[in-house]
Amino acid sequence: MEHRTIGELMTRKVVSVQLDTPFKDIAQILADNAVSAVPVLDSLGRPAGVVSEADLLRKAADRSDLSGRTPLPHLEAWEQARAEGRSAGELMSAPAVCAHPEWTVVEAARLMEIQQVKRLPVVDETDMLLGIVSRSDLLRVFLRKDEAIREEISKEVIGRTARLGASGVTADVVQGQVALHGLVADPLLIPVLTRMCASVDGVVSVSEDLKPAVAGGSAG
Structure with a gap:
């Protein structure tokens, strides 16, 4: 980033x-x-x-x-x-x-x-x-457009951590407020994603509704 x-x-x-x-x-x-x-x-x-x-x-x-x-x-x-x-x-x-x-x-x-x-x-x-x-x-x-923030998070945050199990995550951005949704392979990845999103220029807050993928299932 x-x-x-x-x-x-x-x-x-x-x-x-x-x-x-x-x-x-x-x-x-x-x-x-x-x-x-x-x-x-x-x-x-x-x-x-x-x-x-x-x-x-x-x-x-x-x-x-x-x-x-x-x-x-x-x-x-x-x-x-x-x-x-x-x-x-x-x-x-x-x-x-x-x-x-x-x-x-x-x-x-x-x-x-x-x-x-x-x-x-x-x-x-x-x-x-x-x-x-x-x-x-x-x-x-903080005047950055929501779409620019979302694109950066999708590419630089979720994209970079996809191999760690974040490929099933999506981000919504409204008024600089980021909401993460989806499944992750490892629960330990959740605070990592949250911190990384919070460090993106223009982000006001980050909330998450991330759940661990079911064992043997798919995170994507």
Whole structure:
């Protein structure tokens, strides 16, 4: 099975800023390009960090509220320092959490979850910026047509395991939800088929109604 790579899903035309880009220029760039964050590049064009609307809003939240309706938020020392920042290098989240173009959606999604980030700059082997991939980009794999998913499962999952006894299995796909039906030669093959189907790009869920073939009978 061939998963779509980050290189296929990423945005190649990336809006970025430099370490010395001033606060107001960053705000203007975000607004002009309708993005919520941009990579911050060092002098060699490598991502040093990411600056987002949240980083800029930290400065507003740190100011006194003369109305007294909301309390001043407690900021850790590092948050306070960034709230007082005036340039991208002082405001950004660093270091940049990056992906590589050959990664799969699964790899990128796991890194986003672990690092609690919404986007990943994509870099080459020399750490030069190639693009950026966001959560919405990763979700595009779930736009695959049901028929394309069914064909891949029939060919790459059931077809590859036919010799193991999965030749009597069929797959229905509706809205990305896979339902497996039929007979298998060995019950131990059932969880294998389920896991393999779940790993196909665009699959939302997998259910199965698979039964062991009767001894001496046919699985086909």
